[in-house]
Amino acid sequence: MSRETILNALLVAGLVALPLGAHLAGEPFTVTLATRAVILALAAVGLNIALGLGGLVSLGHAAFFGVGGYAMGILASHAQSYVPLMEAPFLIEGTKSMPVIWLVAVVASALAALLIGMLSLRTSGVYFIMITLAFGQMLYYFAIGWAPYGGEDGLPIYVRNGFPGLNTLVPIQFYALCLVVLLLALALHAVIARSPFGLALDAARQVPERVRAVGLNPTRLKLAAFTLSGAITGLSGALFADLNRFVSPTMLSWQMSGEIMVLVILGGTGRLFGPVVGAAVFVALDHHLGGLTEFWQVWLGVILLAVVLFARGGLIGLIAGERRTDA
Amino acid sequence: MPEPILSARGITKSFGALKASDDITLDLRAGEIHAVIGPNGAGKSTLIAQLCGGLAPDAGTVQFLGHDVTREGTAARARRGLARTFQISALAMEHSVIQNATLGCVGATGTPWRIVSRALRRGPLRDRAEQALARVGLQDHAATRVADLSHGQRRQLEVAVALTLQPKAFVMDEPMAGLGAEGSAQMTRLLHDLRHEAPILLVEHDMDAVFALADRISVLVYGQVIATGTVDEIRAHPEVRAAYLGDET
Structure with a gap:
């Protein structure tokens, strides 16, 4: 068993034990902090598929995070006002059901990622970064001007949406739900990474000319990865909006895109549990250093600089060493 | 004479004022190794790119297994069975x-x-x-x-x-590049065996290997094929000796 596998197992144990301990100790705020970390980790798992496996440096993933968030906000706000979303040509009503909201969030963000990816993947390198950033900003400014759904002020939701068999208002139950979703996304990443698709995608990142020379289309492989990546990040957006019971254009901002990318790089780009470590460290720093100084992100910057300069495999790489090759 | 597996008919490619391929016609037949030699800058890489689908010619056609593949990309040609190796390893x-x-x-x-x-x-x-x-x-x-x-x-x-x-045909771009004498001999043996599985269009600078392997050789100079023939014919060709081989033979 490799060091990374052991580390990953310990991280899963920590994800289960620490919030459970906090719950038993009567500290719901810590559970909520852990929920935030898990949801941000899910967003970063999405980006890690595009960035880590596909080499796609997207600075527009907040677009999908926000689309997921607004999918939740719009459906839930119509459910709480009892005003249908649409009456003609057929009736669409709002909903407070998480599974339905997740499905809509995943489909909407996947579609957004497919469209943005189809246009963005005509470029590469710095142009790809810029065009994804531009698409993100387009959606950001659209949300600011979208008055029926709160515009700049955002859209509050009064009661957290429901999941069959759970009371999502109880922090530990909502945390458990988010954790299961995160673990499923991590399992999906692990399966993809070892599959023929993952092999071809990772090769397309390294040597697209070789991938073409064996009869495959690297752009299509990357587009599929980008779409899947957007769908997962969109799902995390729906959960994030549910956690805060609020959705606003901030979810679509380029700072949010940068934050998701920082989580991936901090933990280890392309490493399975990189996003989890990145998100946990980010939320911990936000909470602990944020209480001491409002300039806590300066220290995050210093850590990120050190990781980029001295630990190219991120914090996971620092602890578990270089990534092993499959054989 | 059997139908060629891979053939270029009058392909021309210019980059601005530079004509990198100038009305090139050559073919690759079953069971043969057809070497393309020429000095640096002769247009060998541009020729390979057009044969394999990396570049579209300005004029002329490329046929593979009887199909016109001129407008097909690299992946589509690979799916038809055209396999290539790269001058600088693409792994x-x-x-x-x-x-x-x-x-x-x-x-x-x-x-x-x-x-x-x-x-x-x-x-x-x-x-x-x-x-x-x-x-x-x-x-x-x-x-x-x-x-x-x-x-x-x-x-x-x-x-x-x-x-x-x-594959149904190989296009190999300098497979001996950077190999020592032993490596080159090993690669020569390998290519010699492979010709029975699929014909090889071989672009190579290692003249010992080319003379040991090739059934036919085409000589490319300034984007033009100045001669095509057997090893002996090419060795004796006065224009080739002047342009490329010098006194090596």
């Missing part, structure tokens, strides 16, 4: 040797959308990849990271990946 350096060979099998079998199965599990894909590695003598290095291979082993792996496609 996934972070991957293992077996992963690189398996990538070829994934391409050849058209299975890149499989998500649930493991790429390297025991089965037809892996068997095919291992056979290709055994063919080039890399069977004991399957688990080695490509970045840790020697230059010569990377050249062998290039050929192995091409072999996984079970």
